[in-house]
Amino acid sequence: MLREIPVTRIQEAVETLLSEAAYRLPADYLAALEAAAPVEPSPLGRQVIELLLENSAYAQAEQIPTCQDTGMAILFLEVGQDVHFTGGDLDAAIQNGVRAAYGGLRKSVVGDPICRANTGDNTPGLIHFEIVPGDRVTVTALQKGFGAELMSRLQMFPPSVGVEGVNRFVVETVELAGPNACPPLIVGVGLGGAFDTVAHLAKKALLRPIGSTHPAPHLAALEAELLDAINRTGIGPQGLGGRVTALAVHIESAATHIGALPVAVNLNCSAPRRARVEI
Amino acid sequence: MLTPPFTETDLLPLRAGDSIRISGVIYTARDAAHKRLAELIERGDPLPVALAGQAIYYVGPAPAKEGHVIGPAGPTTSGRMDAYTVPLLRLGVKLLIGKGYRSPEVKAALVEQRAIYAAAVGGAAALLARHIHSSRVVVWPELGTEAIHELTVEGFPAIVINDCHGGDAYAVGRAAWEKREEIVNGE
Incomplete structure (x- = not known):
């Protein structure tokens, strides 16, 4: 049984994931960082960890990026083999999602590694597809600082x-x-x-x-x-x-x-x- | 509190590992701006900004959210600027701010020219931006985030990594904690 998913749903998911990832660090990471503070024997090291936690809380409250380098968007899509994408070009939809998410973020992508002109909208994101059983799609976004x-x-x-x-x-x-x-x-x-x-x-x-x-x-x-x-x-x-x-x-x-x-x-x-x- | 333009008297007492605060005007430059500055220096052309005695901060700021003067603005990796840095130090740049290792050539030039390399905390970009009270593009706006910005900072925090005397906070910090079994196992 095929499940139809309009590509606009993927586009919206990509935009939301990337927009929120910029200012909200993963809960598992923050928990690990918090647990690391008392274990760090160097006072300066402990200060750095506390500063990173404070930075994360401030960024989340203000909804501004935790780091100025919001990186390249790297997207992993696990696509159920019973999914049929409708309503247009999936790759273009994903790139539209990236473009929309980076409106207020830093544009850190150059179109050619030799000529090095900035693409101006942080596209293209790098996309990886994996075909899996079922009719679900899982999108995982990394904002990878360089x-x-x-x-x-x-x-x-x-x-x-x-x-x-x-x-x-x-x-x-x-x-x-x-x-x-x-x-x-x-x-x-x-x-x-x-x-x-x-x-x-x-x-x-x-x-x-x-x-x-x-x-x-x-x-x-x-x-x-x-x-x-x-x-x-x-x-x-x-x-x-x-x-x-x-x-x-x-x-x-x-x-x-x-x-x-x-x-x-x-x-x-x-x-x-x-x-x-x-x- | 350190305020540019810096003199030798300001910088000579500083030692690797010292925490410093900077107030006043500093200039941003990263990869693309450094390449252009290096080309101007090589041709013997004047630079668009007078950098003698000044500070260069390796940063490509994020766009400002409404109500903010600048977006998050943490340090980028300094080592990428190593290839362009020695001529800038010879022109009199006195303080470099970034994060990460410098080349032996840059470290030698810091001693020779009596200049300092300091690190800001990478990943603390949102908090660092609170110390920036104004920002304007001085030159090369077409470079976007990589344009040279003039920033007015207040109490901007950094740690001296390489001082005028050859001190290196990364080497000292690491040596102090390397292979200390009692630290790893016996907290």
């Missing part, structure tokens, strides 16, 4: 590096990023797949709520081990020294080739804007 994006890394390792090699690469990425990525971070790790898949997995890992763990016990254990190692680097909030360098490490993994151990690390900053709706 301070942290710029410090993200990918490496196609040989299998011989093993879990130690993965561990070293993830911690090294956080160390190279230091203050640039605006810690406390959320660290998305992709493992496996091919060159393109592993980057996508790392980004998808950022969609998971803080507090969730990977269903596979060995990967859940690796998440905990990596978080511990990252929080021993001493980088701390804003890189000024301290314990709370990251609030969470999320791993997403996929099957891969006998000859490879692909690893990607996608960092998210202390303003991790994310919102989700099911239609």
